[in-house]
Amino acid sequence: MTKDRKFGAALLEIDDISLAFGGVVALQGVSFDVREHEIRAIIGPNGAGKSSMLNVINGVYHPQRGTVAFKGRKRRDVNPHEAAKEGIARTFQNIALFRGMTVLDNIMTGRNLKMKANFLQQAVYWGAARREELEHRAKVETVIDFLEIQHIRKTPVGRLPYGLQKRVELARALAAEPELLLLDEPMAGMNLEEKQDMSRFILDVNDQMGTSIVLIEHDMSVVMDLSDRVVVLDYGRKIADGTPDEVRNNKDVIDAYLGVAH
Amino acid sequence: MTSESYKRMQFFFEVLIGGLLAGVMYSLVALGFVLIYKASGVFNFAQGAMVFFAALTTVGFISMGAPFWLAVALALAAMVALAFFTERLVLRPLVNQPQITLFMATIGLSFFIEGIAQLTWGAQVHALDLGIADEPIDWLMNNTGMNISKFDLVASGIAAALVAVLAVFFNKTRTGRALRAVADDHQAALAVGISLQKIWVIVWMVAGFVALVTGLLWGARNGVQFALTFLALKALPVLILGGFESIAGAIVGGLIVGASEKLAEVYVGPHVGGGIESWFPYVLALAFLLVRPEGLFGERRIDRV
Numbered sequence: 001m002t003k004d005r006k007f008g009a010a011l012l013e014i015d016d017i018s019l020a021f022g023g024v025v026a027l028q029g030v031s032f033d034v035r036e037h038e039i040r041a042i043i044g045p046n047g048a049g050k051s052s053m054l055n056v057i058n059g060v061y062h063p064q065r066g067t068v069a070f071k072g073r074k075r076r077d078v079n080p081h082e083a084a085k086e087g088i089a090r091t092f093q094n095i096a097l098f099r100g101m102t103v104l105d106n107i108m109t110g111r112n113l114k115m116k117a118n119f120l121q122q123a124v125y126w127g128a129a130r131r132e133e134l135e136h137r138a139k140v141e142t143v144i145d146f147l148e149i150q151h152i153r154k155t156p157v158g159r160l161p162y163g164l165q166k167r168v169e170l171a172r173a174l175a176a177e178p179e180l181l182l183l184d185e186p187m188a189g190m191n192l193e194e195k196q197d198m199s200r201f202i203l204d205v206n207d208q209m210g211t212s213i214v215l216i217e218h219d220m221s222v223v224m225d226l227s228d229r230v231v232v233l234d235y236g237r238k239i240a241d242g243t244p245d246e247v248r249n250n251k252d253v254i255d256a257y258l259g260v261a262h
Numbered sequence: 263m264t265s266e267s268y269k270r271m272q273f274f275f276e277v278l279i280g281g282l283l284a285g286v287m288y289s290l291v292a293l294g295f296v297l298i299y300k301a302s303g304v305f306n307f308a309q310g311a312m313v314f315f316a317a318l319t320t321v322g323f324i325s326m327g328a329p330f331w332l333a334v335a336l337a338l339a340a341m342v343a344l345a346f347f348t349e350r351l352v353l354r355p356l357v358n359q360p361q362i363t364l365f366m367a368t369i370g371l372s373f374f375i376e377g378i379a380q381l382t383w384g385a386q387v388h389a390l391d392l393g394i395a396d397e398p399i400d401w402l403m404n405n406t407g408m409n410i411s412k413f414d415l416v417a418s419g420i421a422a423a424l425v426a427v428l429a430v431f432f433n434k435t436r437t438g439r440a441l442r443a444v445a446d447d448h449q450a451a452l453a454v455g456i457s458l459q460k461i462w463v464i465v466w467m468v469a470g471f472v473a474l475v476t477g478l479l480w481g482a483r484n485g486v487q488f489a490l491t492f493l494a495l496k497a498l499p500v501l502i503l504g505g506f507e508s509i510a511g512a513i514v515g516g517l518i519v520g521a522s523e524k525l526a527e528v529y530v531g532p533h534v535g536g537g538i539e540s541w542f543p544y545v546l547a548l549a550f551l552l553v554r555p556e557g558l559f560g561e562r563r564i565d566r567v
Contacts, residue, residue, distance in 0.1 A: 058453065084455030096450035098443045108436075109443045113455040115436045122435040129435060172454060 008036030011212050017066035026052040028236045039206050039213045041227035048233040050216045054182050058090050059083040089178035091169045093185045099158035103168050106157055110175030111136040140175055147171050163194040183215040276408040277528050283414035285520020286421045291493045292500040292512035294472040300445045300507045301465040304364045308372035310494025315379040316341055317477030317486045321390050322383035341470030349463045387487040417479045499547035505560025519543045
């Protein structure tokens with residue numbers, strides 16, 4: 001599937017990133033970019049450094065070498081909450097929702113950065129704080145409608161089945177109205193129907209909200225269907241980069257996935 | 263009903279109500295612990311010291327000639343400063359350390375706060391007058407013959423109002439939600455743009471405010487003295503009964519502890535030589551641990567194996 005669509009300028013530029021934990025090298029000289037309105041997949045065998053890459057973009061890890069530029073601004077050593085301020089939202093491989101809170105409250109935390117009422121106003125829940133709360137609640141409702149989770153609004157997240165939790169996590173990320181959305185294995189552990197739903201949501205987000213997306217995924221058919229361009233990592237190095245078709249036929253990629261006789 | 267059994271009933275209710283009102287005061291102490299535990303998973307040993315510090319600071323300013331409300335405002339400012347100080351110098355350097363490390367740090371902090379308080383204001387016992395008399399309510403006395411203190415009733419009212427405000431704050435506002443989010447999952451909280459440092463300052467500020475209210479009420483009742491720091495120990499059985507992360511639990515736990523220790527003292531005490539009020543709550547808590555270790559309102563932790 002190819003999409004006729006104009007991509008904008010580079011939104012995120014990863015340049016020569018190297019990351020090591022003690023003696024363990026997670027990433028080595030990886031460079032690629034993500035353009036506006038693009039769905040970019042990162043694939044690779046287990047331990048290839050995919051999640052590490054996402055964590056570098058999101059500011060969880062700080063690379064020893066190389067630069068990350070977001071919206072043309074080079075940055076070093078941002079914290080995750082600063083990355084969130086820049087307009088980067090994410091989901092996690094092992095769902096990281098606030099389990100004791102309701103779906104609605106979870107998604108409302110996504111609006112956290114957009115809310116401005118000061119502490120004192122909030123302490124008495126009066127005036128600006130109250131108005132703002134209602135205003136943002138309305139925004140959150142549109143996200144809830146978009147992802148078709150109206151019926152579980154008031155359910156504590158811990159009680160939901162896995163597939164729905166993944167969707168709530170996506171909703172929380174979307175509530176922040178991010179420019180760049182990082183999805184770490186959004187379809188891991190889902191059945192076919194859930195995967196199809198999630199694929200549709202990801203495409204809709206990209207299409208209707210114009211959000212650029214970086215996603216890590218193991219299911220090859222999903223990756224080939226969804227993504228505009230694919231980065232392939234193996235042992236922390238980039239071994240291929242291109243459209244799904246180019247990557248699929250790349251000899252290094254086939255070797256990395258199927259193993260190669262030495 | 264014979265007048266004998268009526269008297270007995272009347273006495274029972276007098277003890278029960280007195281105990282419940284005292285229990286509200288325990289709840290107040292426990293509340294400070296719950297707030298910090300909820301947001302950071304740290305058992306803040308210094309909460310008792312904060313109560314002492316807040317009360318002593320207020321009394322100190324009053325003795326310097328400040329009017330009551332100004333002294334309270336200044337004490338509140340001191341608690342806010344303490345929150346910033348604690349976050350910057352104690353919590354931030356220890357981020358990602360095991361909980362036991364943070365717990366030990368709060369023990370150190372409590373010594374520090376106690377020292378600063380006494381260094382600044384001296385170690386003698388101060389009286390604090392909130393203008394509420396600690397005397398029986400006439401109406402109740404005349405109509406039911408029960409001896410319930412006016413002060414206890416007003417103190418309970420203040421505590422109830424404080425709890426109501428905190429409940430709305432926690433459930434309805436952005437910061438309240440952020441506090442709960444941080445309590446639930448640090449990593450996820452960071453990813454949605456919640457600054458842990460800011461949240462910690464806020465939660466220590468709120469705990470400081472609660473400590474101030476607690477300190478004023480307890481100080482007015484028992485005198486502002488070093489013994490206030492031992493309130494922290496009284497909060498333990500309350501927390502074990504109610505659950506460490508529940509505001510509702512702190513309230514109910516406090517009521518149970520207050521009522522049961524007074525009833526035990528009056529009805530069981532004479533048979534075992536008295537003085538059981540001081541240790542009964544701990545035995546109760548111990549028994550409770552065997553049956554429901556997470557407390558009445560605590561979250562049951564289910565781990566995947």
